Amino acid sequence: MTDHELATKLKELAETPAPPPRIDLDRARRLGGRRRRARTTALVVGCAAVVTAGGLTAVSAMRPTPPIAPAAVLPKPPPVAPAPTDNPLVAKASFGWLPEPIKGVEYGAGGHGDYALAIGRGDMAPMIWLAVYDQEPALDRRHDMGGRAVRVPVRVGDRDGYWVTADARDPLNRGNSYLRWPAPDGRWAELNAYYLALPDLQQVLLHVAAEVTFANRAVPLPLHISSLPAAFRVADIELWRRPDQDGVPWRAVLQYSSNGALATITVTPPGGHADGLGKPVCTTKNGLRACVAIDKPQAAGITSQELLSRITPIGPDESKWTPHVIG
Helix, strand or coil, X not given: CCHHHHHXXXXXXXXXXXXXXXXXXXXXXXXXXXXXXXCCCCCHHHHHHHHHHHHHHHHHCCCCCCCCCCCCCCCCCCCCCCCCCCCCCEEEEECCCCCCCCCEEEEEEECCCCEEEEECXXXXXXXXXXXXXXXXXXXXXXXXXXXXXXXXXXXXXXXXXXXXXXXXXXXXXXXXXXXXXECCCCCEEEEEEECCCCCXXXXXXXXHHHCCEEEEEECCECEEECCCCCCCEEEEEEEECXXXXXXXXXXXXXXXXXCCEEEEEXXXXXXXXXXXXXXXXEEEECCEEEEEEECCHHHHCCCHHHHHCCEEECCCCHHHCECCCEC
């Protein structure tokens, strides 16, 4: 590669637009749970390697090359265990410790993102989002810091992490706090906390982060489905805990797309409402209410009643919920 070609590639890299945001915070504050996904790509290291290689070539042509020192052998991160295939709701990481205002943990997976969400009570419930990324996200991945995003280094357990903030003097970013650190398996974790008013909040969030564990874990759910049509694909799966909003302590919602149709399965304690499009068909069994709504049954290849007949609610005792949901 010539110097001109190298300079051109570096210029193109610098002008590449940043990736789209993963979390729509405004929508999250309104609806309490949906996150948008996008993948980021890191190319700077590759270009830096090209520059270094070019520099070494130029120097070696002008003077003798000393013996090459053996390359350091760095330990490889442990492989990530594959996600279970009989449960559509799989958490990539789990909380180990949470502060007192938090009353429960929600989970989500699918088209609007994979997350664990520690949540409190009330209209402005305190929230601590936990997300795991395959690689380190762009610094201002949501483009909401006006180009002023900076890192504030901090130790997270036994690892070097950092706060992301628009003001280095305020690591907590005016209450919309971001804390990032590398996971032992090579991925990156992020906490995003807001509506959380506690003394010494920095230390609280560092404690939360230090106790996070990383592993693909099937989240137990309150139903068993004997089978799903082959054309069904996961759209969104959510386990909600919003008693102040829907009048029940929790609500499990499984949404699948199929040939342009949307099939929604809702399981709640009695009194919970059904989600989805189309007229729901419901049954009450084992102390739970299960509903199915399919907006276009002909496209889905199954009716709401037929799908409901494949569903068995397990009961309200969470200790008996199953991680093996389908099959």
